[in-house]
Amino acid sequence: MHLDTIDATILTHLQKEGRLTNAELAERVGLSPSACHRRVRALEESGVIQSYVALLDADVLGYGLTVVVSVTLENQRRETMERFENAVSDVGAIMDCFLMTGADDYLLRLRVKDAHDYERVHREQLSNLPGVTRLVSNIAMRKVFVRTELPVQGR
Amino acid sequence: MHLDTIDATILTHLQKEGRLTNAELAERVGLSPSACHRRVRALEESGVIQSYVALLDADVLGYGLTVVVSVTLENQRRETMERFENAVSDVGAIMDCFLMTGADDYLLRLRVKDAHDYERVHREQLSNLPGVTRLVSNIAMRKVFVRTELPVQGR
DNA sequence: GTTGAAACGCCTTATAC
DNA sequence: GTATAAGGCGTTTCAAC
Numbered sequence: 001m002h003l004d005t006i007d008a009t010i011l012t013h014l015q016k017e018g019r020l021t022n023a024e025l026a027e028r029v030g031l032s033p034s035a036c037h038r039r040v041r042a043l044e045e046s047g048v049i050q051s052y053v054a055l056l057d058a059d060v061l062g063y064g065l066t067v068v069v070s071v072t073l074e075n076q077r078r079e080t081m082e083r084f085e086n087a088v089s090d091v092g093a094i095m096d097c098f099l100m101t102g103a104d105d106y107l108l109r110l111r112v113k114d115a116h117d118y119e120r121v122h123r124e125q126l127s128n129l130p131g132v133t134r135l136v137s138n139i140a141m142r143k144v145f146v147r148t149e150l151p152v153q154g155r
Numbered sequence: 156m157h158l159d160t161i162d163a164t165i166l167t168h169l170q171k172e173g174r175l176t177n178a179e180l181a182e183r184v185g186l187s188p189s190a191c192h193r194r195v196r197a198l199e200e201s202g203v204i205q206s207y208v209a210l211l212d213a214d215v216l217g218y219g220l221t222v223v224v225s226v227t228l229e230n231q232r233r234e235t236m237e238r239f240e241n242a243v244s245d246v247g248a249i250m251d252c253f254l255m256t257g258a259d260d261y262l263l264r265l266r267v268k269d270a271h272d273y274e275r276v277h278r279e280q281l282s283n284l285p286g287v288t289r290l291v292s293n294i295a296m297r298k299v300f301v302r303t304e305l306p307v308q309g310r
Numbered sequence: 311g312t313t314g315a316a317a318c319g320c321c322t323t324a325t326a327c
Numbered sequence: 328g329t330a331t332a333a334g335g336c337g338t339t340t341c342a343a344c
Binding site: 063 | 156166169170171172173174201202203204205206207208209210211212213215216217218221223240243244247248249250251252253254256257259261262266293294295296297298299300301302303304306307
């Protein structure tokens, strides 16, 4: 993937303001609207720009609690892992899931309303996940920050 | 925060397609364009909709490796924590940072290019963070999934 | 307080240079 | 990369429920 400085500037702006008009974006990066539009479309088609989304405030919506869960499976057979991975994506509270190196098999990050809500999710959904031997929950006391932008550098 | 079913539907759509035109959105939720527009603006002003952003593909950009780092501070004095938190937000590779309950003090999630890049970030940035006694790095072998949408329910 | 309709101005998009 | 033209959209204001 070859990005020049102008591409990087475009991405930096769109990562902060995804609804920038092409005219405004063109002015900020010092390009004509049509030239800017062509670059943006190329970035979209190459997959660098995956999608445009609205970010909601989890705290305002009442999903103020983050829980990180370490998962140990009963074994590391491919079938066990596949069954687990298929089931895990159906739990809406899980924001992300990684297959880890080290002591634990998977690491989940969940968004829930409060401790009581987490107890419910744990009981109704997590404890039913197939192939799981052990779940270790770590509750976040406070979100220091969460970033969605990636650092982009062009040349 | 009172959301009815239509608000929830609007949010669900905008979380997937943040650049939907108001006309298109209105049609999908079964409202007139002006009514829909008013609701969206209210959701923006109440802070439920935080921002609109472009999501970039970390893998395409070469940031394919996720590392989760557990941090232990030398003590839990407020001053120590504040100095750490201020410094941690300057490290661009850190995607999020939580103050945790349990054995570890902070949990960081990083995006880097590869193991070599992580070694550099660790040496140049993480090991210089103030007040840190211990850093335990856990490398993700594979991203199973990452979600940005929150579950929204109206009534 | 909420909805539907119309007019204006601006943006997006495509074509040509 | 720039310039131009056509179609579409958001915005605003109005009246009606």
